[in-house]
Amino acid sequence: MKHLIMIERGFNRVGDTLGALASLLFLLLLLNVVYDVVMRYVFNDVSIAFQEMEWHLFSAVFLLGVPYAIKAGGHVRVDVFFERLSHRHQAIIDILGAVFFLLPFCSLVTWYGIDFAKESYALGETSGDPGGLVYRWIIKAMIPVSFGLMVVSGLGLIIHALNTLFHPQASSLDQDL
Numbered sequence: 001m002k003h004l005i006m007i008e009r010g011f012n013r014v015g016d017t018l019g020a021l022a023s024l025l026f027l028l029l030l031l032n033v034v035y036d037v038v039m040r041y042v043f044n045d046v047s048i049a050f051q052e053m054e055w056h057l058f059s060a061v062f063l064l065g066v067p068y069a070i071k072a073g074g075h076v077r078v079d080v081f082f083e084r085l086s087h088r089h090q091a092i093i094d095i096l097g098a099v100f101f102l103l104p105f106c107s108l109v110t111w112y113g114i115d116f117a118k119e120s121y122a123l124g125e126t127s128g129d130p131g132g133l134v135y136r137w138i139i140k141a142m143i144p145v146s147f148g149l150m151v152v153s154g155l156g157l158i159i160h161a162l163n164t165l166f167h168p169q170a171s172s173l174d175q176d177l
Helices: 002-041 048-072 087-123 137-166 168-175
Strands: none
Touching: 002 048, 002 137, 048 137, 087 137, 137 168
């Protein structure tokens, strides 16, 4: 019993860390956008690199925020029906959804995304715009990293659901920690 709860806490720490990192990157994105707007409209100066950094940061926020959303229960499902079910039935749906949809899809994207990023790195891919960002492989590498972390969050979701099924008192108390 204690082992599953300890494992769940470990997965939760990973998810919480990703949520904090996504929040920090969002603040950097906000600062980047403010800087870009001020430079454009006050000083009539445009930086292609800062414009590209906006979509790089937005991508990182989204890609790192999704594993946190899975951990926090903010992922997509039909909540109108789901919330009306017992905790036991919710746990069963979470397990089935993770095993049959989340884990296979995220594993495939991770697997094929690695080659996508490696190819970008091998080609030395950079921005097509003059003054744009170099090392495009970094943002492309975020795809397999993020989907791999979604697999980790999915495993955490399964363990949480198992704790809910087999140790409902311990699992409900642990949610508040």
